[in-house]
Amino acid sequence: MKKHIAVFLPLILSLAGVAQTASNRPQTPKPPFPYQSEELLYYNADSSIRYGATLTLPPGKGPFPALLLITGSGQQNRDEEIFRHKPFAVIADYLTRKGIVVLRVDDRGMGQTTGEVRLATSRDFANDAEVSLDYLKKRKEVNVFKIGLLGHSEGGMIAQMIAAERKDIDYLIFLAAPGEPTTRVMSDQNEAFLLKGGLSKSYVDQYLRLYDSLLTGIIHSSSLEDARQKAGKLVDDWRTVTPAEAVKATTGITDTATRQRFINAFAPVVYSPWFRYFLSYDPDTVLPGISAKILALDGDQDIQVIARTNLPAMEASLKKGLSKDYELKELKGLNHLFQHCTTCNVQEYALLEETFAPEVLALIADWLQSHVINDRVRR
DSSP states (O other): OHHHHGGGSTTOOOSTTOOOOOSOOTTSOOSOOSSEEEEEEEEOTTSOOEEEEEEEEOSSSOOEEEEEEEOOSSOOOTTOOBTTBOHHHHHHHHHHHTTOEEEEEOOTTSTTOOOOOTTOOHHHHHHHHHHHHHHHHTOTTEEEEEEEEEEETHHHHHHHHHHHHOSOOOEEEEESOOOSOHHHHHHHHHHHHHHHTTOOHHHHHHHHHHHHHHHHHHTTOSSHHHHHHHHHHHHHHHHHTSOHHHHHHHHOOOSHHHHHHHHHHHHHHHHSHHHHHHHTOOGGGTGGGOOSEEEEEEETTOSSSOHHHHHHHHHHHHHTSSOOOEEEEEETTBOTTSOBOSSOSGGGGGGOSOSSOHHHHHHHHHHHIIIIISOOOOO
């Protein structure tokens, strides 16, 4: 049951259900470093939120291009730490050695960052990122004409939102960012997750009919109780036309008690402020308004943001937009965390020693060299 309920928590990873974790993390940066690293505390305009962050500065005079890293869904620290992997620490270390100032920040409620989390949405997280962006612009080491955002997963969505609203963003790097409406992202994610779990295509297709109807049916509920009632009716209607074997395999529902357990788990998540905002997002209404340079990367083994659907959708939106410098790549053999994978399911994330594929780090650095560091055009 829990195995299937987890699939509609978009892009959020946790240690739950992982039997063991590989102990070695060879890519985690270790001192001494050939650059300066500062531990920071700063505040938003009304001082209601304190942000804890790390700024890494290349050696030399500067000013340098700068990059703000934005984490994916769920509360994470500044290193985007998960399963003892620290991908943002790895990225910051690599790019700072290549001449980029990098700022990475604890999410709300994590590490040294304060702020309300329970009712927060992606819009609030975008506001947080803008505080960090404005902090970067005040640093004398930063070239204010060459500031960019790197967003992973939901962080890519947040980077899109910010760049469409502000014209002081020179470049964007999307790692497994949504390119299609998030309702579609979630449906595709569920399909991939369940197929990877060994369910038949027939069972998965039948479940997706329920899943899609639940998303659209619950999102505009007037209260949590209303959401539960709507979910109950949709589940009951679905069960009348779906074989009991498919119902059990995909939802765990076999009787009244398991039906209620499914509804009680599903409805509060979909009705939560964060998820309702998340489900309302359509990149096609945002991407065309971005004028910044863009590098978008997706792993072809990602089962959370599916490359074969999201990259074409993103490209279609960008083709009709303001940006004239964008590059989209599907990378072979990589999962949602940009690790080389074998089974490529979520459980494997913890078992892999690799934190972030070295060739992707090199690809990002090469793109930054040609499109940002060596670019003399002020946009």
